[in-house]
Amino acid sequence: MKITFILPKLTRHPTGGGKIVYQYANAMANAGHSVEVLHPETLFLWNLRKNPFLMLLSLAADCARLLRGWMGRSASIVSWMTIDPAVKIRVVPALFPRYIPHADVVVASLWRTAEYVENYPASKGAKFYFIQHHETWSGPERRVNQTLMSSMNKIVISGWLxxxxxxxxxxxxxxxxxxxxxxxxxxxxxxxxxxxLVSMLYSPHIWKGAADGLAALALAKRKFPDMEAILFGISPRPDALPSWIKYVQNPAKRVLREEIYNASSIYMCPSWTEGWGLPVLEAMACGCAIVTSDNGGTRDFVVNEENGLVVAPKSPDALGQALMSLLADAERCTIFAVRSVEMAKEFTLQASVSKLVAALEDRPVAEMRC
Structure with a gap:
């Protein structure tokens, strides 16, 4: 099968959605499929600007990126992940049909890429939309929802999606x-x-709930002065972060596994909404009990009172109380963590690739959930 994955602009920093697509590309290429991953220089998002002056500036920037793409000046290298040599990574000027190869299947991965893929001719392949979030945080709700209502074949990563x-x-x-x-x-x-020790992903996006998480940590710290916290993310250390909280920017894989997840007894996810919540599952695989908001995505692998505690979104006090509950009961925290490891074992690359191939070949999937 010849497969084209369409991702947004190639970035120098890891992205959760990109990582998943690259993992699938590697696995499918290794299985003998012909796989190409395309990144556009621009998605032409200038018309999302509300200010006319900013709209013109954004349009000019988009045109400059398009010109750079025509001149072939962008390197097609994913610096933060190992890519199978059989996978072709290519940066194209834009997602116009002329730049898209003929294939058996073409897979959109972001609402804006889906707008392009929906209108491709049949020669580009059967059209699929790989939905990793309800992306109203990155675009107008009307346009995002229109892509979800399109005629493309849809693949989602979680039950709530x-x-x-x-x-x-x-x-x-x-x-x-x-x-x-x-x-x-x-x-x-x-x-x-x-x-x-409590670990948490930090993101400046408001819907990631960092402010709620910090408030919960402060609440727990007052009752448990020996509690430590370690946050990580791609942005520089926030100025307002208390000195007692350690912060790691862009941790290497070994650091993330050894010095963050495996050093922690609890991992906290304060997000208001998540398409999936991959760092939570990674922390579970490393032996963490979980405290999370009921954000949608984590429902598929965090079960309240089994491997963690689940509270309502936008509830920093409830997050703090859940943290304190586990900090006060080491035995319960350990039981949750052991269960987390076992539950994480269900989510394997082999199982997911099998489901993805079945979907792309348009065969019924006997079991829709791992």
Whole structure:
């Protein structure tokens, strides 16, 4: 099968959605499929600007990027992940049909890429839309929802996204759960001996709930002065972060596994909404009990009172109370962490790739959930 994946602009920093697509590209190329991943120089987002002056500036920037793409000046290198040599990575000027190869299947991965893919001629391949979030945070809700209501074949990563697609379009989407890389994330430190350390992904996006997470940590710190916290993210350390909280920018894989996840007894996810929540699953694979908001995505692998505690979104006090509950009960925290490891084992790359191939070949998937 010849497959074209369409991703947004190639970035120098890791992205969760990009990582998943690259993992699938590697695995499918290794299985003998012909796989190409395309990144556009520009998605022409200038018309999302509300200010006319900013709109013109954005249009000029888009045109400059298009020209750079025509001149072939962009390197097609993913610096933060190992790509199978059989996978072709290519930067194209834009997502116009002339730059898209003929294939058996073409897969959109972002609402704006879906707007292009929906209108491709049949020669570009059967049209699929790989939905990793309800992306109203990155574009106008009307346009985002229109892509979810399109005639493309839809693949979702979580149960709540399947429900969103069903409610909007009436379509039954294929569900292909995101895998965790078990060669990369696994327990290396005894679970029962871990200190009171809470880890959390930090993101400046408001819907990621960082402010709620920091408030919860401050609340727990007052009752448990020995509690430590370590945050990580791609942005520089926030100025307002208390000095007692450690922060790691762009941690290497080994650091993320050894010094963050495996050092932690609890991983906290304060997001208001998540398409999946891959860092949570990675932390589970490394032996963390989970405290999370009910953000949608994590429902597929965090079960309240089984491997973690789930509270309502936008509830920093409830997050803090959940943290304190686990910090006060080491035995319960350890039980949750051990269960997390076992639950994470269900989400393998092999299982997910099998489901994805079945979806792309338009065969029924006997079991829609790992």
């Amino acid at each position: 399947r429900d969103v697609v069903k409610d909007l379009s009436g379509d039954d989407a294929y569900q292909v759960p995101n895998p965790v890389d078990h060669d990369e994330f696994f327990p290396t430190a005894p679970i029962a001996n871990r200190r009171h």
